[in-house]
Amino acid sequence: MHVQDIMTKDPVACDVGDSLRHAARLMKDKNVGCVVALRDGRLAGMLTDRDICLAFADEKEHDTVEDLMTTELGRLHPDDSVFHAVDTFRSAGVVRRLPVINHRDELVGLLSISDLAVVADALNKAIYLQETHQSLDEAHILTGGKEIIKVIRRPSKEDRIPRKEVSPAQPAHTGPPAKSGRGSA
DSSP states (O other): OHHHHHSSOOOOEEEETSSSHHHHHHHHHOOOSSEEEEEEEEEEEEEHHHHHHHHHHHOOOBBBBHHBBBBOOOOOOOBBHEEEEEHHHHHHHHOSSEEEEEETSSSSEEEEEEHHHHHHHHHHHHHHHHHHHHHHEEEEEHHHHHHHHHHHHHHOOOHSOOOOOTTTTSSSOSSOOOSSSSSSS
16 A cells, blocks of 8 residues: 555645745634645645644744744655555654655645554454454364364274284185094094
8 A cells, every 4th residue: 555545635735935824724724733835836844733833932923834834854755655654754753744745846645644543443454354264264174174084083884893803824714614633534
């Protein structure tokens, strides 16, 4: 599975020169927690709702998205595997979203931890079902094997009747018993 299969396509974006008020309004109107900041149509950074909240506690003046945005971002490509995305999230530190860009650094999507959680849940269920089915198949094989062993071990009627064994030292006798040599003429 690839990033392009689970990412949010067309994420909310704004220009680096837009005001913080405009970015906050976009987040509120679109019901999202971040906007991707673009410069000339290319990825420049990301601004989250937390960044805006922290700006109010800061003594500095912040007017534009560029003043607050995070520029050191992990990045994904649409053809990256989901496992690569997990590794990128781990190495990026405490982030909840990563931009997905094409080979020209143009924004094509956004991947969130929630997107990965949905995939992980589906994968977990699939593995559980596969393991359950495999266990049932093994149980059926074992049960079938036990039945075969019972048939193999089950004595037949001939096995229950004792046979007269002929030992190799005694030749088999086919006629009436021979008379001993005494008293015979």
